[in-house]
Amino acid sequence: MRFSPFIDGLWKNNGVFKQVLGTCPTLAVTTSVKNGLGMGLATTFVLICSNAVISMIKNIVPSKVRIPVFIVIIASFVTIVDLIMNAYLHDLHKVLGLFIPLIVVNCIILGRAESFASKNSVFSSILDGFGIGLGFTLALTILGSLREILGNGSIIGINIFGGSYSPAIVMILPPGAFIGLGFIMFMIAYFEKRKKN
Amino acid sequence: MKNNLNLIYIPAIVSAIAAFLLAFTFSSTKEKIEEAYRQEMLKALNIVLPKHNNKPDQEKVELEGKEVYIAKEDGSLVGFAIKSKSSKGYSGDIDILVGIDKSGKVSGVEILKHAETPGLGSKIETDSFKNSFKGLGKSDKIMVKKDGGIIDQFSGATISPRAVCEAVTEAVRFINDKVITNSKISGGGK
Numbered sequence: 001m002r003f004s005p006f007i008d009g010l011w012k013n014n015g016v017f018k019q020v021l022g023t024c025p026t027l028a029v030t031t032s033v034k035n036g037l038g039m040g041l042a043t044t045f046v047l048i049c050s051n052a053v054i055s056m057i058k059n060i061v062p063s064k065v066r067i068p069v070f071i072v073i074i075a076s077f078v079t080i081v082d083l084i085m086n087a088y089l090h091d092l093h094k095v096l097g098l099f100i101p102l103i104v105v106n107c108i109i110l111g112r113a114e115s116f117a118s119k120n121s122v123f124s125s126i127l128d129g130f131g132i133g134l135g136f137t138l139a140l141t142i143l144g145s146l147r148e149i150l151g152n153g154s155i156i157g158i159n160i161f162g163g164s165y166s167p168a169i170v171m172i173l174p175p176g177a178f179i180g181l182g183f184i185m186f187m188i189a190y191f192e193k194r195k196k197n
Numbered sequence: 198m199k200n201n202l203n204l205i206y207i208p209a210i211v212s213a214i215a216a217f218l219l220a221f222t223f224s225s226t227k228e229k230i231e232e233a234y235r236q237e238m239l240k241a242l243n244i245v246l247p248k249h250n251n252k253p254d255q256e257k258v259e260l261e262g263k264e265v266y267i268a269k270e271d272g273s274l275v276g277f278a279i280k281s282k283s284s285k286g287y288s289g290d291i292d293i294l295v296g297i298d299k300s301g302k303v304s305g306v307e308i309l310k311h312a313e314t315p316g317l318g319s320k321i322e323t324d325s326f327k328n329s330f331k332g333l334g335k336s337d338k339i340m341v342k343k344d345g346g347i348i349d350q351f352s353g354a355t356i357s358p359r360a361v362c363e364a365v366t367e368a369v370r371f372i373n374d375k376v377i378t379n380s381k382i383s384g385g386g387k
Contacts, residue, residue: 031315057211062203069211076215080222087229090237098312152315169353172315 005116005124009131015108016139016181017188022108026140027177029099033156036144038092039099040137042085044130046077047109051117051129058118070113071104078103108136146180147171238294242266245296245305247276265376274299277376280309281368283360288312291321291360295330295368301377302334306365311357318357326351326358330365335373339366 015021025043030036053073061069082100086093093100103109112132117125148154151171153161170176235254242253249268257266266278276298283291292310297303306327313319320326329348333339340346341359350358 061207061211065204065208069208072208072212072215076219079219083222083226083230087226087233090230090233169317173317 003127005120005128006131009128009133010135010138013132014135014139015111015132016136016143017185019108019111020185021111022106022136023181025099025102025106026143026181027174028102029096030140030144030147030177030180031172032148032152033141033144034092035095036140037137038089038096040133040140042081042096042100043103043106043109043136044133046074046081046103047112047133047136048126048129049077050074050109051112051125052122054113054117055120055122055125066118067110070110070118074109074113075104108132142184143177143180146184147176151176241294241307241309242268242278242296245294245307246278247296247298247304249275253278260375260379263371265372268296276304277372279368279372279376281364281371283364283367285356285360285363286311286313287318287354287356287360288314291357291364293361293364293368295365295372297369297372299377300334301369301373302332303330303365303369306330306361308361313357314354317351317354320351320354321357321361326361333365333369335369339369 011018013019016023016026022043025039029039050070050073054070057069078101081103082093082097085100086097112128116128120128145155148156149160150168151173153159153165153167168176171180239254246253246266246268247270249270251267251269251272253266253268256269257264259265263279267274268276268278276296278294278296281293281295283293289312290310291308291313294307294309295303296305296307308322308327311319311321313321326349330339333347338346339348339362341348341350341355341362343350343355344359346362348358348362
């Protein structure tokens with residue numbers, strides 16, 4: 001199927017929930033929906049660009065030096081995103097700034113370059129980058145909303161419980177990230193297993 | 198042999214193209230980024246300083262390596278603003294901007310940069326905390342209540358407010374001792 005790389009990337013190969021890759025940004029930035037969404041979209045952009053370029057040059061890059069070449073390409077796109085975000089989305093950059101350079105070492109990106117873009121056509125590599133990127137964004141947004149609702153009593157910055165709710169602060173602290181991610185992965189595994197039986 | 202050369206020039210070409218793209222992006226976003234930082238600073242200055250109608254970010258003087266922003270209303274001096282920082286925060290430095298009126302009392306405090314724990318230490322960004330410094334001067338005990346001062350700490354977070362208190366105290370001392378007494382700056386003015 002023509003669009004299957006996109007669908008697969010979005011759910012079946014979901015970087016966070018299924019392959020458990022890229023957990024560093026997943027755990028670190030998901031204190032709110034906005035942060036998760038911003039990080040996810042920045043990563044998606046880098047993923048699409050790096051997948052496209054790597055797939056374009058896959059036949060001329062000698063396999064012995066492919067990793068350094070991939071890293072140079074990925075790092076360049078990350079720096080470009082960093083600069084553009086700082087210039088045009090300054091407030092979001094203030095929050096995510098520290099984590100943007102970390103996109104370089106997000107295993108999802110190098111993983112897709114290695115296992116997909118270096119073996120497939122430009123078109124399906126872009127689709128794959130798009131799917132995996134949106135899957136990553138989805139995962140970060142789900143975890144971000146869970147943590148923001150429980151840990152801060154708000155969603156996208158809007159208070160939903162009113163003043164009397166005292167939030168479970170642990171959810172926006174680092175342990176909350178592990179608890180939240182573990183819980184979501186448990187739910188997914190549970191329902192998928194039940195469906196199979 | 199040809200393959201071995203490939204190992205050198207392919208990465209070199211890729212790096213060269215990457216360098217070119219980066220240089221292009223950098224130079225085309227440079228001004229925009231500087232403008233964004235300037236706007237941010239200007240916004241903070243307007244919050245902390247008493248009412249003024251000059252451009253404090255353009256009328257600054259350097260004193261002992263620190264930049265003092267000077268606010269004027271119709272040409273006469275109304276206050277100062279100075280950046281201050283504390284390294285005693287919970288994670289990383291806390292950078293703040295302190296506005297001080299011409300009598301040496303705090304007219305406003307703004308947090309410029311911090312990496313305190315969201316939900317706990319990050320409450321130093323709330324208005325009620327920042328406003329609790331207003332009107333305090335050199336003789337006031339700018340410390341958290343736990344340390345015998347007059348500033349409210351938050352339940353579960355004492356370290357971050359304490360660090361802010363330290364930075365404010367330093368700024369108040371500096372302005373009172375070095376700037377207000379300095380006739381070149383606070384005397385006649387321009």
